[in-house]
Amino acid sequence: xxxxxxxxIGIAVNSLERGTFWNQFLNVKAEEIxxxxxxxxxxxxxxxxxxxxxLLEPLGEGAVSKFLEKRGEGxxxxxxxxxxINSVLTRMKEAGVTLIDETPREGAEGKIAFVHxxxxxxxxxxxxxx
Ligand code: CMX
Numbered sequence: 330x331x332x333x334x335x336x337x338i339g340i341a342v343n344s345l346e347r348g349t350f351w352n353q354f355l356n357v358k359a360e361e362i363x364x365x366x367x368x369x370x371x372x373x374x375x376x377x378x379x380x381x382x383x384l385l386e387p388l389g390e391g392a393v394s395k396f397l398e399k400r401g402e403g404x405x406x407x408x409x410x411x412x413x414i415n416s417v418l419t420r421m422k423e424a425g426v427t428l429i430d431e432t433p434r435e436g437a438e439g440k441i442a443f444v445h446x447x448x449x450x451x452x453x454x455x456x457x458x459x
Contacts, residue, residue: 330417336410336438336457337374337381341396341403345373345386357382364388365437372437383408383437406443408455414440417456421448433458 340347351357359373369391375382385405387394396405411417414433421428421444430442439459446453 331412333409333411335380336408336455336459337383338404339383339385339406339408339453339455341385341387341393341400341405343386343397343402345371345384347402348373348375348384351375351377351382359384363437368392369394374437404452406453406455408438408441408457410457410459412458414442414456414458418442 345359345362348359352359355377357375357377359375361374362371364371366388369387369389370393371386371388373384373386375384385393387397393405418428418431418433422431426448427445428442429445433440433442433456435441436455436457438457440457442456444454444456
């Protein structure tokens with residue numbers, strides 16, 4: 330397996346207007362804004378060097394709106410890029426890791442699967458195979 334890298338960091342926000350902070354002070358622009366209807370979110374990707382910030386604004390009930398209600402704005406998940414998502418999931422499953430997605434699904438950036446925060450030290454982990 331190749332060394333993994335951080336693919337993006339997901340931040341739950343009340344509004345994608347939060348992106349103006351990154352633009353104003355860090356010269357980082359939202360390069361892509363899209364809706365993900367099955368997750369009930371609107372997202373903006375901002376490239377920061379090799380990695381990205383993903384701002385997540387809820388469009389209605391769902392994982393992100395629940396997170397905002399319980400915890401307020403903040404880091405929602407960390408996404409790690411892997412080259413073989415199926416083999417990572419298989420090894421995690423065999424080790425008893427709590428998986429939210431036992432098989433990958435199509436996400437905004439390729440094949441994705443979420444790992445429950447209770448198995449990762451409190452961070453919702455997303456695996457991404459672009
Ligand atoms: N990061 C860290 N901890 C989290 C969390 C997060 N994002 N979301 C919930 N938790 C914690 C809760 O605080 C709670 O902890 P305690 O038991 O100590 O209170 C625990 O996890 C369980 O929380 P819950 O409220 O019972 O569970 P939820 O119904 O909120 O579900 C989760 C949590 C992670 C299983 C659910 O949000 C999920 O399936 N997420 C994956 C999908 C997703 O997040 N989609 C949005 C992003 C889409 C995208 O980027 O494309």
